[in-house]
Amino acid sequence: MANEVKDISREKSGQLFEEAKGYFPGGVNSPVRAFKSVYGTPLFIERGDKAHLWDADGNEFIDYCCSWGPLILGHNNCEIREAVAAQLDKGLSFGAPTALENKLANLIISNNRYLEKIRFVSSGTEAVMSAIRLARGYTGRDKIVKFEGCYHGHSDSLLVKAGSGLVTFGETSSAGVPKAFAEQTIVIALNDYDAVKQVFADFKDEIAAVIIEGVPANNGLLIQEKAYVDFLREITKENGSLLIFDEVITGFRLGFEGAARYYEVQPDIITYGKIIGGGMPVGCYGASNELMSHISPDGGVYQAGTLSGNPVAMAAGIAALSILARKGFYEKLEQTTQQFVQQIKDYIAEKNYQVQLFTIGSIFWFAFTDKTSIRRADEIVHESMEHYKIMHRELLNRGIYFGPSGYEVGFISAAHTQEDLNSTIEAIKVSLDIVFA
Ligand SMILES: *Cc1c(COP(=O)(O)O)cnc(C)c1O
Numbered sequence: 001m002a003n004e005v006k007d008i009s010r011e012k013s014g015q016l017f018e019e020a021k022g023y024f025p026g027g028v029n030s031p032v033r034a035f036k037s038v039y040g041t042p043l044f045i046e047r048g049d050k051a052h053l054w055d056a057d058g059n060e061f062i063d064y065c066c067s068w069g070p071l072i073l074g075h076n077n078c079e080i081r082e083a084v085a086a087q088l089d090k091g092l093s094f095g096a097p098t099a100l101e102n103k104l105a106n107l108i109i110s111n112n113r114y115l116e117k118i119r120f121v122s123s124g125t126e127a128v129m130s131a132i133r134l135a136r137g138y139t140g141r142d143k144i145v146k147f148e149g150c151y152h153g154h155s156d157s158l159l160v161k162a163g164s165g166l167v168t169f170g171e172t173s174s175a176g177v178p179k180a181f182a183e184q185t186i187v188i189a190l191n192d193y194d195a196v197k198q199v200f201a202d203f204k205d206e207i208a209a210v211i212i213e214g215v216p217a218n219n220g221l222l223i224q225e226k227a228y229v230d231f232l233r234e235i236t237k238e239n240g241s242l243l244i245f246d247e248v249i250t251g252f253r254l255g256f257e258g259a260a261r262y263y264e265v266q267p268d269i270i271t272y273g274k275i276i277g278g279g280m281p282v283g284c285y286g287a288s289n290e291l292m293s294h295i296s297p298d299g300g301v302y303q304a305g306t307l308s309g310n311p312v313a314m315a316a317g318i319a320a321l322s323i324l325a326r327k328g329f330y331e332k333l334e335q336t337t338q339q340f341v342q343q344i345k346d347y348i349a350e351k352n353y354q355v356q357l358f359t360i361g362s363i364f365w366f367a368f369t370d371k372t373s374i375r376r377a378d379e380i381v382h383e384s385m386e387h388y389k390i391m392h393r394e395l396l397n398r399g400i401y402f403g404p405s406g407y408e409v410g411f412i413s414a415a416h417t418q419e420d421l422n423s424t425i426e427a428i429k430v431s432l433d434i435v436f437a
Contacts, residue, residue, distance in 0.1 A: 074415020124273025149377025214259025
């Protein structure tokens with residue numbers, strides 16, 4: 001059969017994985033890397049350049065995981081590399097302020113109408129955790145509202161899933177989260193106006209904040225309508241609650257000003273991560289001067305970090321964001337993505353395959369369903385992930401690296417060439433033929 005290709009070698013990756021299991025739980029330092037939802041063992045990556053990755057066995061891939069989003073400029077971008085190298089000569093960390101922090105902050109704030117002041121941290125989790133504390137400290141209220149299907153990092157208040165019923169207290173989604181914490185987090189379905197109204201009716205003066213991903217992209221791609229986002233803005237304002245946009249994925253991805261600009265909504269607090277550090281560990285949260293004046297040392301909400309604003313990471317962030325701020329960067333990337341997606345969609349339509357390709361900005365997601373829109377987590381059929389597993393295996397065997405779970409979205413970077421994209425389209429076509437054979 002023409003479609004048959006040999007499985008790639010995973011000999012060295014397999015050996016490294018066995019060794020890693022002796023060091024780390026599940027052999028990994030972040031669970032989804034363990035390839036539990038797809039075939040085979042994880043690939044141990046040796047290096048990356050532009051849109052390409054090489055693993056320990058010497059297999060080459062075109063990368064659509066992009067380190068889970070940060071690498072919007074691809075691997076080994078020369079401007080970022082040079083900026084990092086220049087900083088290495090001067091030192092790795094001082095635990096004192098540097099001009100680099102000012103420079104990155106200025107770049108961000110002067111190009112973003114939704115922020116007046118920011119604070120750098122070292123991960124998305126930390127950014128969101130701090131934003132929640134700020135919301136609670138500012139409002140003097142304890143409860144927060146989150147949406148089923150949105151991921152906000154692994155802090156205690158946010159590892160909570162919906163209970164049964166329209167509006168219920170959350171149940172912890174991880175062992176080790178105190179029940180008392182989960183009781184402060186109310187979890188409701190996305191795109192459900194009544195549930196939000198009910199929450200505010202039931203807990204009128206108790207809700208510090210409603211938190212939502214700019215565009216939910218951690219559990220499939222659940223694109224929300226502007227009317228719904230506007231509604232969240234209105235109802236939070238009416239009730240003296242804050243609206244937090246978690247833009248750890250969408251920030252600097254859907255444009256320099258992220259989802260706030262896409263929806264033309266002014267959130268009270270915005271969190272960033274991933275792209276902001278150009279591949280280094282950086283997170284950030286920001287808000288108005290007034291709100292941020294509540295953060296220590298100005299205000300009573302404590303938040304700190306030994307390596308926050310790390311000079312090497314700041315240098316990488318400055319180099320990356322300077323490129324993103326250039327005129328036409330996002331227009332070009334989105335156009336490239338649109339063309340890529342459209343060619344695959346045309347093929348799906350021609351073959352009448354039961355799969356959708358959802359997209360926004362330079363993000364895309366395959367959903368094995370005939371539903372033409374999916375806005376809520378419970379609209380995703382878990383069994384359909386079996387199709388993704390097959391597609392993932394076939395793509396890897398053809399040199400295409402997608403995230404190792406059907407719930408993960410794919411990313412296009414500015415380093416993907418037309419040639420990369422064309423060969424990917426061909427591989428996707430053959431892989432879909434095999435999925436639906
Ligand atoms: C990745 C992510 C986080 C967590 O960021 P880490 O850097 O992994 O801690 C939080 N929120 C969203 C929306 C994310 O995509």
